[in-house]
Amino acid sequence: MFLLKLRRGSVSNPTNMANPAVSASVPPFRSEFRVLICIMPDGRGKEVLEALRRETGVISAFAHHARGIGTHSLRHRVYAQEKQILTVLVEASRADDVFHFLYFSAGLDAPRAGMIMMGHAFRGAGVVPLNETESEAS
Amino acid sequence: MKRRDEIVVLTDAVLITCIVQRGAADAVVDAATEAGAQGATIFYARGTGVRQKHLGVLGITVNAEKEVLYIVAPGDQADHIFERVYVAAKLDTPGMGMIYMMPLEKMATYVPPEIAARFSEQSDQHG
Numbered sequence: 001m002f003l004l005k006l007r008r009g010s011v012s013n014p015t016n017m018a019n020p021a022v023s024a025s026v027p028p029f030r031s032e033f034r035v036l037i038c039i040m041p042d043g044r045g046k047e048v049l050e051a052l053r054r055e056t057g058v059i060s061a062f063a064h065h066a067r068g069i070g071t072h073s074l075r076h077r078v079y080a081q082e083k084q085i086l087t088v089l090v091e092a093s094r095a096d097d098v099f100h101f102l103y104f105s106a107g108l109d110a111p112r113a114g115m116i117m118m119g120h121a122f123r124g125a126g127v128v129p130l131n132e133t134e135s136e137a138s
Numbered sequence: 139m140k141r142r143d144e145i146v147v148l149t150d151a152v153l154i155t156c157i158v159q160r161g162a163a164d165a166v167v168d169a170a171t172e173a174g175a176q177g178a179t180i181f182y183a184r185g186t187g188v189r190q191k192h193l194g195v196l197g198i199t200v201n202a203e204k205e206v207l208y209i210v211a212p213g214d215q216a217d218h219i220f221e222r223v224y225v226a227a228k229l230d231t232p233g234m235g236m237i238y239m240m241p242l243e244k245m246a247t248y249v250p251p252e253i254a255a256r257f258s259e260q261s262d263q264h265g
Binding site for chain 2: 039109111112115
């Protein structure tokens with residue numbers, strides 16, 4: 001039922017896609033993207049987001065708060081920590097570099113700091129830079 | 139010997155995402171750790187849906203406040219953890235939440251040097 005609704009909608013209408021007159025508002029086609037989920041110590045999200053934008057130019061990212069629960073493998077003792085989660089959408093060709101950058105800038109090379117994972121997305125639209133929206137409006 | 143800028147990457151990992159009613163996450167985490175998960179990450183969210191009114195009296199008995207759990211598990215344990223979490227979260231009951239798992243291309247975290255060395259020795263022996 002849900003799939004049927006999507007096919008009928010104007011968003012996925014192939015004639016709409018082919019029309020260059022509406023190309024500015026047409027959602028992107030399927031492509032290869034990677035979703036990076038980075039779980040890091042609390043308080044580091046903002047600086048990592050800023051470093052990500054400054055060093056790699058990636059702005060399609062957001063951070064939110066979470067709590068982490070882990071186990072000590074030796075004593076089976078549970079511990080909890082405040083965390084921040086950074087979710088990044090990036091083109092597949094750049095994913096490995098961004099993965100590497102986030103690992104070190106989030107300080108994940110220390111015990112119990114967190115982890116980073118890479119998943120797959122086949123259609124996506126990143127955050128539009130502010131200067132692009134300004135130039136379109138003028 | 140691992141270089142300073144090298145990352146030990148783990149493959150064949152699975153991300154289990156479970157969305158439950160607020161307050162239910164701790165019991166679900168307990169079930170997941172008992173089933174072999176090393177840990178979980180939990181955050182709050184607000185859920186809604188078009189069929190929500192069918193799930194309670196005028197939709198008001200279904201709490202929109204949710205907790206989302208991320209559980210990263212090895213591929214060979216993922217199904218077992220998934221099933222235990224499904225039962226613990228009572229996801230066979232309408233309105234209780236949902237669960238899905240997706241493959242991870244790779245993941246990285248801190249791996250103690252002695253464990254990384256042991257794995258690199260094993261991989262050298264296997265060619």
